[in-house]
Amino acid sequence: LMRRGGLFLLLAFVTAAFASCGFDDQEGFLEIDDDLEIRVQELTGFCTVQIKGHGAVDVESDYLPNSIACENGNAPLEALKAQAIAARTYAKFITEAEKRPLEPTTRDQVYKCSYATPKPIHYQAVRETAGQVLTHEGKLIVGFYVAGSLRSGASCAAGNDPTGTERRVTYNQGLTGNQVKKTSLGSMSHPANRGAKSQNGAACWASNGWKVERILRYYYGDDMRLAELPGQCAGGEPGGEPGGGGGEDDICRPGVASDTTVPTCTGSDSVPQILPRSAWNARPPKRNQSAHTPNRISIHHTVTSNTSTDSAAMVRQVQGWHFDRNFPDIGYHFLVAADGKIYRGADESRMGTHVKNQNSHNLGIALLGTFHQSTAPSDAQLKSVARLLAYLGKKYNIELNRTNVKGHGERMATQCPGGQVLKRLDDMLAWAKADTICTGADADKPQQDDAPGAGSDKDTKGYRYVRIKTTSTQPVGHNDPIDGFEVDAVYIERSGTSGSELIYASAVVCSPGVSNPGGALGAPDNFTCADRAQTVAGVPVGAQLMLEMPSAIKPGDILFVTKHAYQPALNDCEPSHTARVSISEDGRVWKSLDQTVSGNWRLPLQDAHFEADPEDETSSEDDAFDFVTPRAGHWYTPKLTLKVRSSNPAVVKVVYHAEEFDLGSSQNRDSLFSVDREFNRFGVRRIIARGYDVDGKEIAKKEISITVTGFDGTIPGGQTEPGSPG
Structure with missing residues (x-):
């Protein structure tokens, strides 16, 4: 093999009883050039990946669910989440290293195999780890994995090694820095080699109750960090901002929730996220249509599957149908999926092909699915259409009323867009004209502008959200494997007629850059130094963790932010970092309570904490x-x-x-x-x-x-x- 100033990483793939496919133990080499470390350190977005023979494939909704179904499909959820993170990391690393399409076989990672198709649990594993990759000191690692030996029992004792790949597995629990063992799958000197995961081992530990981050640290080391890739694709929630609330530079924004039971709101005048044609691997138009200036909008449905989770494939299918009818391109200007994703179709500055003899100045919006029978469109789909209507109405000065916005069947004789859509058209117009559009629990309740500082001196409803934002690496602790300010629990103590009640944070609203954000939920459980890597959230400098309380915080409550439930002076570890703690009623206007929190913290809340203040943060x-x-x-x-x-x-x-x-x-x-x-x-x-x-x-x-x-x-x-x- 030729070596050109770079580094060879030996890859391997396996076929196993529990791990369907992984790195085969046949020798193959990955050549990495010298500037790779610079590129992977940037941690740029990763929305689509080029797959040989398939073109551009959506990473989160298509590539990863298919890959983990083929690679380790029978594993429990937490092991599938570990597999999703490792597979995403590997795909991103190879894309950066070789700048080539991935092979859909064991040359890279298996995609759309004949023996497995994605099930709901595979989509769930990808969704719950959206955008997360393995890093060390801010840079991608390779994310090696193999089948490893079969494991069983409470201790996951080793059994047979049918694939002969156990020798590639590394066990790095509690190890950091140079102590971390590298795998023989790669160069022993390259910093991106931080070991290899056992798929069978991960499945066993997941069966014994281990969570995903504990599994990953077990194989890749205690200084492994999970990072969220920037970009609009990283775990995007229906109709809202990008996943995890991160956005492209990891800023928590209002209306971004990782728990879909939390209502998520965005301003109706904000620009909605519209995925480019590349996101669905569009074919180029056959010919151009005439230019036009839109002055009205027509709503359609595509009469496609209501159960398919591959919305990009459905959009491609619609384009194929339209090409078969000799349309110049896909007929609609925008297509909206059940999960709220908005895809760009035909060029909106040119006529589409969606209402016979009425296409000039007419924008076409199609809901993916079939809605002329009993199936109704999803809430996320309807709210995304509303956001799109608000945006297009403002952009083209189209008054949003039932004269300018009609269903296809209201312009000509057809059942399109179906009765289930037509009966919600007035709702969509009302949402589009409202101040905010919300998705999730209580989403249809009126959204009122009564946040602190918005025309009221006092918020009588109380504050629902708590935000921890790390501001400094000081003080520096010792024996600290957590990157950032540790958060073990956030809760309030409330006095009542029957005594005191403890109310714990119940949902992570957004957590860009935060490791193990779920560690901050529930009662304190960080009892020993050994617990820390599994039981706390880590909030690095510049990152922020936004949590929701199940009950609004009121004057008289005592707010607690707990880092640990042990005495640092009596243990061989001590946490690091300083953070700012803020509270908010709506996730938009933030009242800073303390900018110097460095240890366990409590604050009795008084009426003054609920009054509007010029120092309240309204935006960044x-x-x-x-x-x-x-x-x-x-x-x-x-x-x-x-x-x-x-x-x-x-x-x-x-x-x-x-x-x-x-x-x-x-x-x-x-x-x-x-x-x-x-x-x-x-x-x-x-x-x-x-x-x-x-x-x-x-x-x-x-x-x-x-x-x-x-x-x-x-x-x-x-x-x-x-x-x-x-």
């Missing part, structure tokens, strides 16, 4: 200055438009750069500081927008990473046209 700089397009982590063809939304009126000019190259500037706020640019270099591009005031002073900045590619089934690497640096 990143919320106020953000890209509209492109979106972090997405793939784009070379020609695209750069746009930034700024809520700060002092920003009068925006200048765009890609790395060190000037992309242009705009002073047109009405156009969202729009700049058209055609890129001439493929691959991951770092895009920076800087906002300037009238004096030429930089007052805002936003940085994202995107992938520029031709979408031809490959990922071109480092190709540049002569004389065209950008």
Whole structure:
């Protein structure tokens, strides 16, 4: 084999009784170039992956559920979650390392095998780990795994090793740094080699009650960290912001919940997340339609499956049907899936093909599914249509009423979009015209603007949310395997006529960058140094953990944030970091209670804590200055438009750069500081927008990473046209 200044990592795949497929024990080599560490350290978004023979495939909704079903499909949920994280990490690492499509076989990871199809538990495993990858010191590791020997019993004692891969497994519980054992699957000197997981072992430990992070630390070391990749695709909740509440730079935003029982709200005037054509592997149009300026909207259904979970495949199916009818492209401008995802269809600046003889100036929105019988569209689907209506109405100055927005069958003789959609059209219009649109429990209750500081001096309803935001690495503890401020429990003590009651945080609303966020729920259980890696949430500097209380916090309650339930002075460990604790009624306006929390903390809450204060946080700089397009982590063809939304009126000019190259500037706020640019270099591009005031002073900045590619089934690497640096 040729070696070109890089590093060879030996890969292996197996077939096992419990682990269906994994790394085979046949030798093959992965060649990694010298700048790999720089690229993987960026932890850019990873929404789609190119699969040989399949084109662009959605990572979260398609590739991973199919892969883990084939690789380790019969395992318990926590082991499947560990497999999903390892598989996502491996796919991301290989994409960065070799810039090639993944093989759908044991050359990389099996995808869409003949012996297994995804079941609800596989989708659940991916959904509950959305966007999470394995890292060490901020960089991706490879995420090796093998079948390993069969394991059984409470101690998971080793049995037969039918695949001969046990020798590749590493056992790294309690080990950190250079102590972590590397696997012979890879170079013993490369920092990305942090060991290999046993699929059979993971399944056994999961059967014994181990959670996913404990399983992963057992094989990859106690200093392994779970990181959430940025981007709109990372675990996106229906109709809301990206998964985990992270967004492209890990800012918790209102209305983002990891627990779908929590109502999630977004402003109706916010720009909805619209997935690009690349997200469903669109075929190019056969021909262009005439340009038009939309002035009305028609609602459709696609008459596709109501049970399929592969919405991207359904959109491709619809495009195929329309091509068969000699349409120039997919007929609809937008398609909305049952989980709330919005897919871009035909170019909205051109006529679609969706209402016979009435396509000019008419935008087509289609709900994926069949709704002319008893099946109704999902709440997430209806709310996403409402968000889309609000956005399009504002963009094209279309008044949202039943004259301008109609069902297909109200414009011509057809059952489309079905009675189940038509009877909710008035609801969708009402939501689109409301201040906020909410999805989840109590979502249809009126959303009132009565947060602290919004026209009321006191919040009589109390505060529902608690946020822990790490601000400093000081004080520095010792023997501390947790990256960040530890959170063991958040709860309130409430006095009543029958005595005191303890009420514990019940849901993680968002947790960008936080390890094991569920460790902060429930009663304190961090009783020993050994418990810490499994029982607490770790909130690194710059990250934040937002929790919901099952009962609103009221004056007279005592709020507790507990890091540990042991005495550090009497144990061989001590936690680190300082955090700010804040509370909020609606997840939008935050009242800071203490910025210097470094140990176990309690605060009796008085009336003054519930009064509006000029110091209350209403938004962050990143919320106020953000890209509209492109979106972090997405793939784009070379020609695209750069746009930034700024809520700060002092920003009068925006200048765009890609790395060190000037992309242009705009002073047109009405156009969202729009700049058209055609890129001439493929691959991951770092895009920076800087906002300037009238004096030429930089007052805002936003940085994202995107992938520029031709979408031809490959990922071109480092190709540049002569004389065209950008």
